Amino acid sequence: MLDVRQLQCFLAVAEELHFAKAADRLGVAQSGLSTQIQRLEQDLGVTLLNRNKRKPVSLTDAGHLFHAEAVAALRHIERADQVGRLAARGLAGVIRVGYVASGVSSGVLSRMLGEFRKSHEMVRIEVVPMETPRQFEALSDGQIDVGIVRPRRLCPAGVLTKVVHTERLLAAMSASHPLAQRGTVAARALADQSFIVPQFAEEEGFGSALSALGKAGGFTPHLEYRVQDFISAVCLASAGYGVAIVPESMQNISQPGVIYREITDFRLSVHLALAHRRREISPAVRALVKLATEMFDVRAG
Template sequence: MLDSRPLRCFVAVARELHFGRAADQLEIAQSALSRQLLELERKLGVRLLNRGRRSSISLTHAGAALLPEAELALRQLDRAEFVTKRTARGEMGSIDVGYVLSAALSGLLPQVLTAFRSAHPSVEVRLTSMETPRQIEALRSGALDVGFIRPRANYPDSVEASIVHREPLVVAVGNEHPLATQDVDVRALARESFIAPQFDEASGFVEYLAALGARGGFEPRLAHRVRDFITAAMLASAGYGVVLAPKSIAAIQSGNLVCKPIRGYDTMAELAVAYRTAAASPAARLFVNLAKATATAVGSVKRPRRSTARTRKRA
């Protein structure tokens, strides 16, 4: 196998056709340069240079054939070193990021993406929208590097999470609903039919809705069970019921949807950034750190936590 050092010596001499200038370019002694070239010729079993009696040098046919291949090989080696070092610093590579809709609607995810792209433009970020349970499983299996999720009480041993965003919960109703023009007290919601997003999850908004009923002294009546907030918002705007939702649901463009604060219920909806603790890539670690820093900078996590969800790891 050929070494890169004698190849560099050969390329320098082949370009300069002068031992002295080539040695100066490489910042080595001419004697060391000559030894490297002789060693290269010995390994290949061919003569690469026609050496004149004085300083005149020319390439043999074999040397002329080797030159473009040697230049290509050295460029590949330099590229390999460049990519490896930048990847190790998190400046190159790719990361797979999952997110729930609220991370996009709240503006948190776009803000993190903008800041990350500005700081690390050579890292490819691949986004996938998916529910929290699927994200946690994908993080555990290695299919995702980072996820923006609704926090859970427990996580797999290989997954950790930190709260990065909080926002008030509101009740979203159609503009013709009686509550659309009234102050909404938590006890007044006892008469309402609720549209339950993320109905197939055991945590998250199921817990928020249960806490709402407990605060108002009633059992929430579920009229429709849907998978996502877009569907829930569309049904609410058409008068099919009301939705307990994060305030950012107002970002869904529907002229018929009205979001009302709930007097007597101050629980905050939380978002967490979840990540793999084992074999996390440098780029993924940088992304997570930036998400945490962005949340702190905009004050998203200053208020005390009131949710029943926790972010501790499973014991």
């Protein structure tokens, strides 16, 4: 097995073509240098250097071939050593980040990652769109490291959440919808509408927000279409399939034909939260969580 010290000794001699100068360059005894290269040649089973008291040191054909590989190998080793030390300080590594659609539309995800990159350029970020329940599962089993989620009353054991963003809800509808002609709408004006609702597979989420809207307007909402995310909901709303109750940040995503209206007597706010494991061993992940919690005006989720 090649030894780093042997490679360093060989390269010094190959570049100086003089044992004494190479020894001085490395700060070692010439005898020790010669011993290291002899061991290298024995390990490889080939002569790398021509040694002749009457002629300068030169590389053999095998020495020339080995020199190029030795240079590359030493660079890789030095790079690996550097990356390992950076990783130990949280300055290198890979972080997988899950997010709900509002993490993008609100700017929370891009702001967080943009700030993190300023001091952690060597950390590779992988982003994965994923609904909230799936993110909690993925955090628990290690498939993602950090999540931008809709907070829940109960989280899986070992997972923590902190609120990082709060916004109001708006009604999204087609530009041709009769209510789109108004500057604002009252909750009761939505009584006979068909609603498009995301995250329908769980008890919490925007099903409960729609129930609160019905209570404010004195009606029972009719859930016509059930979709997996707000982008899908806005798409259907713009096509005239119904009304979607969505976070106001969805206005930042361009969707032709959709109009957003404030609901005057419905002031329910919704939140985004940063989710992460309580016991995190990765220094890079810990650094991202620390930065995010300092960036945003957070409170326990």
